[in-house]
Structures are given as C-alpha cells and as structure tokens.
Amino acid sequence: MEIKKEYMIGQGNTAEIYRLDDNKILKLFRHGISKEIIEREYRNGNYIQNKLDCIPKVYDMVEINDRLGIIYEEIKGTDMLKVMVTSLWKINDYAKKLAHYHLDLQIPIINNICTVKEKLEEDVNAVDVLSNENKEIVRKYLMQLPEGDELCHFDFHPGNIMITDNKAVFIDWMTACRGDACADVARTCIMLKYGEVAQAPWVLRKLFSFFQHHIYKIYIKEYLMISKRNIEDINRWELPVAAARLREWLSDNEKRVMVQLVNEHCEKIATNQNNSRNY
Ligand SMILES: Nc1ncnc2c1ncn2[C@@H]1O[C@H](COP(=O)(O)OP(=O)(O)O)[C@@H](O)[C@H]1O
Numbered sequence: 001m002e003i004k005k006e007y008m009i010g011q012g013n014t015a016e017i018y019r020l021d022d023n024k025i026l027k028l029f030r031h032g033i034s035k036e037i038i039e040r041e042y043r044n045g046n047y048i049q050n051k052l053d054c055i056p057k058v059y060d061m062v063e064i065n066d067r068l069g070i071i072y073e074e075i076k077g078t079d080m081l082k083v084m085v086t087s088l089w090k091i092n093d094y095a096k097k098l099a100h101y102h103l104d105l106q107i108p109i110i111n112n113i114c115t116v117k118e119k120l121e122e123d124v125n126a127v128d129v130l131s132n133e134n135k136e137i138v139r140k141y142l143m144q145l146p147e148g149d150e151l152c153h154f155d156f157h158p159g160n161i162m163i164t165d166n167k168a169v170f171i172d173w174m175t176a177c178r179g180d181a182c183a184d185v186a187r188t189c190i191m192l193k194y195g196e197v198a199q200a201p202w203v204l205r206k207l208f209s210f211f212q213h214h215i216y217k218i219y220i221k222e223y224l225m226i227s228k229r230n231i232e233d234i235n236r237w238e239l240p241v242a243a244a245r246l247r248e249w250l251s252d253n254e255k256r257v258m259v260q261l262v263n264e265h266c267e268k269i270a271t272n273q274n275n276s277r278n279y
C-alpha cells in the first residue's frame with residue numbers, strides 16, 4: 001500500500017489520516033503510540049459498530065513502513081470543531097447539540113470493553129507528575145464511586161464528531177469504556193474548561209479558551225436538563241478524571257492547572273480523613 005502526503009485529509013494527536021479510495025481512509029498512527037492502544041481502538045470499533053450506526057465502519061488493521069494503521073469507512077463531512085469555528089453565530093445551538101449527541105451515545109452495554117474504573121486506574125498509575133501519596137488517595141477515592149454500565153467515549157469533544165449532510169458520526173473510540181456516564185461527562189467538562197491549543201499565539205489561545213468555556217456552560221446546562229442528572233454526580237468524577245488526564249500530552253500550562261486541581265482535591269480528602277480520625 002502506497003501512502004502519499006497529498007492524500008492526507010486530516011490529523012490528530014495520535015495519527016495522520018489518508019484517503020485510500022472513494023470510501024475508505026487509513027488512520028496511520030504516529031511512532032510512539034503503543035500497539036496495545038491501537039489494538040484497543042480496533043477492538044472497540046469492531047464491538048461498537050454492532051451497537052451504534054453512527055460510527056464509521058471498521059475494516060482492517062494494517063502495518064505500513066513500521067507504523068500501524070486502521071482502515072475505516074470515510075465519513076464525508078466536516079468535524080464539528082471546524083463547523084463551530086466557521087459559524088460562531090450558531091455556537092450556542094452546537095453546544096446544545098453536543099449535549100444531545102453525548103446523551104444519545106450513552107447506551108447501556110454489557111461487556112467486551114474495559115471499565116471506566118480500570119481505565120482511570122491504569123492511567124493514574126502511569127502519571128509521573130503526582131506524588132505516590134496523592135495517587136493512592138485518588139485510587140482509594142475511585143473505589144467508592146459508582147460502577148455504571150453505560151458506553152463512555154472518554155474523548156468526547158467537537159473534534160471527534162463528524163457532521164455530514166444528514167447526521168453526526170462519532171470517531172476516535174480508542175479510549176472508550178463502560179461505566180458511569182457521569183464520568184464521561186466530567187471528562188468532556190474538563191477538556192472544555194481547561195483544554196488549550198498549545199502552539200498558537202497568545203491572543204488566539206485566549207480566544208479559543210473563551211469560546212471553549214462558553215461551550216462548556218451551555219453544554220453542561222443542556223446535558224443536566226435532558227439527562228435529569230445532578231451536577232454533583234458529574235463533579236465527583238473530577239478528581240480521578242483530572243488525575244488520569246495527566247497521562248496524556250498536555251501543554252505546560254494545562255499540566256500545571258491539572259496538577260494543582262488534583263493536589264487541592266487530595267489535600268481536602270486528607271484533611272477530612274485526619275479530622276474524622278481526631279473525633
Ligand atoms: N473516518 C473518517 N472519515 C473522514 N475523516 C476522518 C475519519 N477519521 C478521522 N478523520 C479526520 O481526521 C481527524 C483526526 O482523526 P482522529 O481519529 O480523531 O485522530 P486522533 O486519534 O489523532 O485524534 C478528525 O478530526 C477528522 O477530521
């Protein structure tokens with residue numbers, strides 16, 4: 001299979017996307033993305049395509065010039081991030097849609113996919129910017145959170161939604177897991193509240209953060225209304241989700257903010273434990 005730069009139609013943090021023919025694309029992973037993680041994306045895709053019809057068909061896993069890739073159905077559309085940026089006057093409508101799309105995806109599932117808690121624990125264990133004491137606090141805290149049995153995308157943001165003529169299609173299921181849907185919402189909130197574009201001039205970064213925060217406020221308000229869930233049920237996932245996010249590549253500033261958030265949560269938990277021991 002020959003891969004030419006001019007066939008590249010997109011890229012993300014983990015991969016470059018090439019058009020193969022009229023209906024298929026190749027997601028070619030960058031060096032350094034582990035085989036285990038790529039196999040997980042392939043397995044998740046195979047499983048979820050039988051449950052939902054709003055994800056691209058998964059065809060094959062391939063190896064090209066020492067790099068692993070997955071062949072998918074091409075979705076003829078534009079990702080929602082681009083759609084939002086080019087139609088800012090409709091941003092409130094799109095932010096509300098984000099909430100509806102998210103709730104629609106959170107169907108109950110039974111098995112075949114790792115649990116939210118397993119995923120969070122695995123990620124927290126791999127973080128190198130938190131103290132061992134705080135990682136232990138996070139692990140213990142995680143244990144008493146609800147299990148749940150809903151499908152969680154766990155990287156649900158406008159860049160992973162393709163808008164076509166008549167529907168939305170959801171891509172990038174590498175991180176998918178099964179558990180409490182509120183964890184998945186907490187993760188989207190953290191990305192919208194604190195996510196940064198790393199390599200951009202200061203003004204653009206500030207503008208981007210402003211719009212993200214605006215989307216966050218509309219998204220969460222709409223989600224709580226349509227799901228009948230409480231903000232407390234979402235917020236209680238903030239600590240493990242923020243700690244796990246530190247495993248990913250983040251800009252220095254975002255990393256600093258995340259570490260501070262996690263350390264503050266851990267300090268509160270430790271103080272409460274000490275106080276209750278003293279009574
Ligand atoms: N099946 C697809 N059809 C069309 N474009 C796609 C498809 N999958 C990905 N893309 C494009 O490539 C970009 C990156 O893909 P994604 O799977 O999100 O990679 P990453 O895991 O690196 O974030 C998407 O935002 C989208 O623009």
Ligand SMILES: [Mg+2]
Pocket residue numbers: 012013159160172
């Ligand atoms: Mg992506």
